Amino acid sequence: MxxxxxxxxxxxxxxxxxxxxxxxxxxxxxxxxxxxxxxxxxxxxxxxxxxxxxxxxxxxxxxxxxxxxxxxxxxxxxxxxxxxxxxxxxxxxxxxxxxxxxxxxxxxxxxxxxxxxxxxxxxxxxxxxxxxxxxxxxxxxxxxxxxxxxxxxIKPQAIQKPYRLVTSWVEKASIEELLPPGIDPSDVVSRPVSGALKFCKIALGEAEIHARTGSYMEWDCAAGDAILRSVGVDVFDRNTNKRLKYNSKDLRVNGLYTSII
Structure with missing residues (x-):
């Protein structure tokens, strides 16, 4: 420590x-x-x-x-x-x-x-x-x-509806496939945002949800994860539904999701 x-x-x-x-x-x-x-x-x-x-x-x-x-x-x-x-x-x-x-x-x-x-x-x-x-x-x-x-x-903006989902520009999954459990797709609008700025949008209150299905590197999301933790929001592994872990053997993250809802 x-x-x-x-x-x-x-x-x-x-x-x-x-x-x-x-x-x-x-x-x-x-x-x-x-x-x-x-x-x-x-x-x-x-x-x-x-x-x-x-x-x-x-x-x-x-x-x-x-x-x-x-x-x-x-x-x-x-x-x-x-x-x-x-x-x-x-x-x-x-x-x-x-x-x-x-x-x-x-x-x-x-x-x-x-x-x-x-x-x-x-x-x-x-x-x-x-x-x-x-x-x-x-x-x-x-x-x-x-x-x-x-x-x-920074004081984040209030949550609004329809909920705003931010995704990668190369994301191929549908809104239904991306959403965390319990969120109705009809309540969601989606738009792409580049890189780790997606996490910042959520911390700012400019989006409510981020999800990704593809694999990418830990350094692509660790800083954004820390930013969200600072506002009381966790980022989860899509496969385990547990907080992301870091310093793995291959340093890869195989899908994630996070939400302030």
Whole structure:
């Protein structure tokens, strides 16, 4: 368990790191595809100079904390080496690489600090909107401008009907298949939202439900999970109906759902 002093240092550093990563992405927004080096990873997903630039800025700030980091663009230690970690960061320096490359929008920076119970700090930076969303254990949900770090608590909007379901742009399941038990599909409208910003929409009260059927990586959702925990909302595994667990062997999440209803 982190000491209170180290926890607060990690929270402050995570906010600064997200701002630095977001600023690195903004710096390459006007770079043409010809100038921006793009390659494919083993799983077929794309990676670019922007991913690496953001990751460098983030890890430089977090490294002095002495807490292990699992980042999308770096080598992942074997499970046997990391399975007993008490604390670790999950980092996606560019959540939404393909959106960034195709239209220079719909992307974010995700940083989560986890302990054995799950994510205890979650930071999601939206470079286009110049905002960082912050969720941390023992702290109110808050936000700050990227170019002027001064977190201010946020009061979520009230729940409304029809309920608003936010999904991935590539989600293929129907509303009926996505909804958690007990919610009538006729009471729901759906729209796609990019990346971890879906979780932020729920924390803000701009949506009531998020669900996903496909598999993706833990660093795609850990920061959003922490943000929702800060407003008293849990994120569940679709297969077990239990809270998401992190630092698994393959670091994958095979479907999830969350709701403030």
């Amino acid at each position: 982190l000491s209170p002093e180290l926890f607060e240092k990690a929270l402050s550093a995570s906010i600064k790191a997200a701002a630095a990563g977001a600023s690195a992405l903004i710096a390459v927004l006007d770079t043409s595809d010809e100038e921006l080096h793009i390659s494919s990873k083993a799983d077929g997903s794309l990676v670019s100079d922007a991913d690496y630039a953001s990751e460098r800025k983030i890890t430089e700030i977090l490294y002095p904390l002495g807490i292990p980091m699992l980042t999308e663009e770096s080598n992942i230690p074997p499970y046997e080496e990391r399975k007993d970690w008490k604390n670790f960061f999950l980092i996606d320096p560019l959540d939404g690489t393909e959106s960034f490359l195709s239209n220079r929008s719909g992307f974010a920076v995700n940083i989560a600090l986890c302990d054995e119970t799950g994510p205890i700090i979650g930071i999601v930076a939206d470079p286009i909107e110049n905002v960082i969303y912050i969720g941390a254990m023992g702290h109110e949900f808050s936000s700050t401008k990227i170019d002027g770090l001064n977190p201010i608590p």
